[in-house]
Amino acid sequence: MQRLLAAITITAVVHGHVCAAEAPGAEFNPGAFKLQRGPANELLVLGTAHLSQLPKTFDPANLSLLMDRLASWQPKAIAIEALSGPQCAFLRGYRERYADTVKSYCWDPAPAAIATGLDVPGATAQVDRLLAAWPSAPSAGQRRKLASLFLAAGEPASATVQWLRLPADERHAGDGLNDQLVEILNGLREKRNEDYLIAAQLAARCGHERVYPMDDHTSDFDVADEKGYGEAIMKAWNNPFSAARKRDDETLRGGLATPAGVLAMYRAYNAGSAAERVFRADFGAALEEPSPQHFGRSYVGYWETRNLRMASNIREAVSLRPGSRTLVIVGASHKGYLESYLNQMHDVRVVSTDTLLRAE
Helix, strand or coil: CHHHHHHHHHHHHHHHHHHHCCCCCCCCCHHHCCCCCCCCEEEEEEEECCHHHCCCCCCHHHHHHHHHHHHHCCCCEEEECCCCHHHHHHHHCCHHHHHHHHHHHCCCCHHHHHHHCCCHHHHHHHHHHHHHCCCCCCCHHHHHHHHHHHHHCCCHHHHHHHHHHCCHHHCCCECCECHHHHHHHHHHHCCCCHHHHHHHHHHHHCCCCCCEECCCCCCCCCCCCHHHHHHHHHHHHCCHHHHHHHHHHHHHHCCCCCHHHHHHHHHHHCCCCHHHHHHHHHHHHHHCCCCCCCHHHHHHHHHHHHHHHHHHHHHHHHHCCCCCEEEEEEEHHHHHHHHHHHCCCCCEEEECCCCCCCCC
């Protein structure tokens, strides 16, 4: 396979030189050249609030109407804003640069490593082998085993999917799960985070075996002048668009006591005008901030790089099931960027959330 890809790459480079000698034509837009035969990969990006940041009075039961709508779309795969086990293993190898990133965003697989005797690469390889031969009706023991491997591989949301797919009386230790891991899984079921309360729950409901972490933090960087950087960005954020966005958020969060109110919040976060509002309040303001060090441009560069790498991870997951539906659940500020980048893919069709989130 590697030799074939190398040969294709060489051919493409040679042909590229030939094309370069020709007269320039219209700008090439990959998104204008869509798949002509067979069903496209449908992609729905759901912009979300981070549930951990909602008021403590928020009752996750009020996600019910949103969950029903998402289930009705019948996604075949769900991608989440989380770092994969392999990426976290990579980041741990560069402690000087990524120590804070690992602390903030990476699952600690140590308890599962003790229980299974496997590190992240070993557990990931076993997960891949198991899923490649996964039966249509796995036993409870097989699900417990896969849950333990997902935890050791640094994929706690996927482990939670397996846990949720077990009957309640089968959620116990055994097959790689010790009492500590059982306690961890029971805690993850209730964690106030969209990866667990929405994505894992929905994946289990739809009969999936896993979710797909697609976040990326390899563009995280240290700033020599943290104080100056922070002050410059905060000053940029002090603008009328940001103030209006904050007022709207407060109004929306005041209605979270009912399923209809939760759906209204998601409808607002995913409206067609939301992406430009996010840009003007945040990244557009930072882009133009006047510090001599160009702090804002560094921030925007990080943001664009992160979204591009997230988009590539989603693209990879989509490619595993040609012609199927993939739901992406991501912080609302990412939605417009991911839709724009992924709409450039030849066999991807970005689906609007308007109909799905409509008011009753």
